[in-house]
Amino acid sequence: MKIMRWLGSNLTSLILSLLLALVVWISAVTSANPNTEAEFILPLEVVQRASDIAIVDELPDSVRVTLLAPESIIQQLEEDNPLVAYIDLSEVTAGRYIFTVQIDIPDQLKPIRVLEKNPERLELKVSNLISKTLPVTILIEGEPAIGYQTGGLSWDGEAVTITGQESRVQEVSSVVGILDITDATGTISRTVTLQARDRSNEVVEGISLKPETVTVNQAISLQGGYRNLAVNVTTVGSVEPGYRFTSITPAPPTVMVFSEDPQLVEGLPGYVNTKPLDLTGVDDYLETILELDLPAGITVIGDPTVLVQVNVTALETNLVISREIEIIGLLPGLRAEVSPLQVTVSVSGPVPVLENLTLRDIRVVLDLTDLEIGTHTITPTVEILPDDVLFEDLSPTTVEVVIEDSSSTP
Known part of the structure; x- marks a missing residue:
């Protein structure tokens, strides 16, 4: 009884305490993760x-929405947004309707409030889809190469089923494929894309075709008295x-x-000759006009x-030559003795160039820069002036150099 009297006299205080605790808790949560407004562009699905x-009118691809949600959820949406806007045609037949744009929000992302949608509603016309079958017509564009003629024309599949909105399907008067034979020199077998066209020969959009393509075969052959021959250059x-x-091309x-x-x-033998081309003395690229x-x-x-x-092009060969070693970089007051004095150099290149080499074209250099008195083993450097002459080998690959004071007795 005492407890009941105590609760009765303190009930108001208890309720106020609970409410105060709830307010404090909400305030703490909100301050740690405050609600934030953000704008997103969501894809629109049907x-x-x-x-x-099918929907007849043009449908927007996306919807702009303004959301109110805790900051953590907004950040999550900015990184990976699973939200989708949609309109529901589940219970709809042909006619004109006003559809409310709805937002699909997964449970794990709640609470999210949608403050604004643009557009919020869509007025759209819905039409029945119908199908009909039409024959395939193949149009030929262009002409074969001179001397060639067209023969039989055939393709696989004589008819095509077209499907679309009733009004669009009624516009279609023919199904056409175009084969371009411009400058063709032989029979053509090609896959051609089909098009639905109206009576003005304009393409009707929004129509699906089955099949979408056909394989067209156009026979092309030489006319009598004509022949395609290879050109043979006589020299x-x-x-x-x-x-x-x-x-020779x-x-x-x-x-x-x-x-x-x-x-x-x-x-004729399958080719036609040119007038003779004189190659006497030719040593470079040649371009000329010849009569047939x-x-x-x-x-x-x-x-x-x-x-x-x-x-x-010049014929290439190898050449082995001997060259005396040239010394450079020897410090003043010093003298050098090289052993051996000559080395053998192997090179390769065009015959005319190798036949006209001079001593200055290939040099063997021994650089003694900064070398002091003593005995040294050094690899000579081969310098070749003509760009089209290639270095192949050096024998011996190293030489011995004795550097002495020039004032001393040899």
Whole structure:
């Protein structure tokens, strides 16, 4: 009884104490992790069950939202934001509706208050999706190369199923694929992307096609009296001694020829010669224009000349020579005795260059800079002036040098 009387007389104080403790606790929590406003851009998704409807109007990709949440949650969202904005079409049929934009907030991120959404609502038209089947039409663009003609045209799949909003599907009058045969010189087999087009031949957007592509085969062959022949460059004479040509390239490499007598064209060997190219004394790159040497009754389609490019390079060999050692850097008042006085140098390079080497072109130098009196073993340095001459070997690789006072008796 005493306890009950005590509780009755102190109940008000107890309740006030609990409320005060709660306020203190909330204040402590809030001061440690205060609520903060922040703005985010969330992707907008569409939730729907039926697969035979689609939104006709343009739908925004994202929604701008302003959130109120503890600072720790705001920081978490800034690092990795799982929030998604969506509109729900689950119970919707064809018609025009106003949809409320909703925000999906995972339980582990609560409490979060959505203060503002932009847009907050969307007025959209929903249409039924329909399908229909249309035949495939292949359009040919361009012309084959001169002397070639088109033959049979075929493709796999005669019909295509198109699917889309009812109004869009009704606009489609044909399904077209385009094959470009410009300058083709042989049969073409190519995968072509199909397009849904209206009566004005404009592409209708928002239509899915199944299949989306077809493989088109266009036969292309030579016309009678025409033939594509390789260009053969004929030469006379020889390049400069010590040189060889590495390549002779005509441009174009092939030409189209024609004759009113198809049998005359068929009797050709598969190539056509140029007028002779004189290589006498050539020792460098050569570029020239040559006429084609055409048999009687044969004409070339286009330019009757070709550009010929000749690449010439010097033959390479090895050369072994002896050179006296040149001393540099010897301190004043000293003399040096080198053993041996001569060394053998092996080099390689173009024959014409090696045949015209002088003593100044290859030097063997012994640098005695800062060396004092005594006996030293040193590796000489080989200096070669022509850039296209390569050093291969030195024998011996080291020499002995005795440095003495020049005033002493040798």
